[in-house]
Amino acid sequence: MTELARAVQAQPHAVAPHTHIEVRGLNFHYHAQHVLKNVDLDIPAREVTAIIGPSGCGKSTLLRVMNRIYAIYPGLVARGEVRLDGENILDARYSMNRLRSKVGMVFQKPVPFPMTIFENIAWGIRHHHKLARAELETRVEQALRDAALWDEVKDKLKVSALGLSGGQQQRLCIAR
Structure with a gap:
């Protein structure tokens, strides 16, 4: 049993007013290595939850499972249930696009798309909405303002996002 599993099992299950994410019997394998066990x-919902544990105990793996990031890599397998508002997101029939619209992750090391600052934000908006150029520009600006990045990049929207500082890349990913 991993440190994470022991820590989770040691906590009494309090009845929450509304469970937003429910994990049951989750097992995860990196190829032959069984890293999350039961x-x-x-x-x-609407509460801060901290997942705390030593390095290598499975915290990041658990978060990656909740976003099915592992699914694009062969040999990585999750079994059990991860229910988001009652629906099992591990079910292959659960749409990845739908999941991405509900669950986002910002990692310690940000991962901007290899495109301009503007396109990093506009890409997701275009994916979900068919907007006139003016409305798209307004939405991109608002997202960058909400992430406290607009004033730093408003004159560099056509520049590659990969050239931003680490903190700016982090805020860009939050805006996206």
Whole structure:
């Protein structure tokens, strides 16, 4: 049993007013290595939940499973249930596009798309909405303002996002 699984099992299950994410019997394998074992966890809606543990205990793996980031890599397998508002996101029939619209992740090391600052934000908006150019520009600006980045990049929107500082890349990913 991993440190994470022991820590989760050691916590009494309090009844939350609304469970937003429910993990049941989660097992995860990196090829032959069984790294998450029978994890059960309830995450209530509209509350801050901290996942704390030593390096290598499975915290990041658990978060990656909740976003199915592992799914594009062969040999990585999740079994069990991760329910988001009652629906099992590990079910292959659960749309990745739908999941991405509900669950986002910003990593310690940000990963901007290899395109301009503007396109990093506009890409997702275009994917979900068919907007006139003026409305798209307004939405991109608002997203950058909401992430406290607009004033730093408003004159560099056609520049590659990969040239931003680490902190700016982090805020760009939040805006995206």
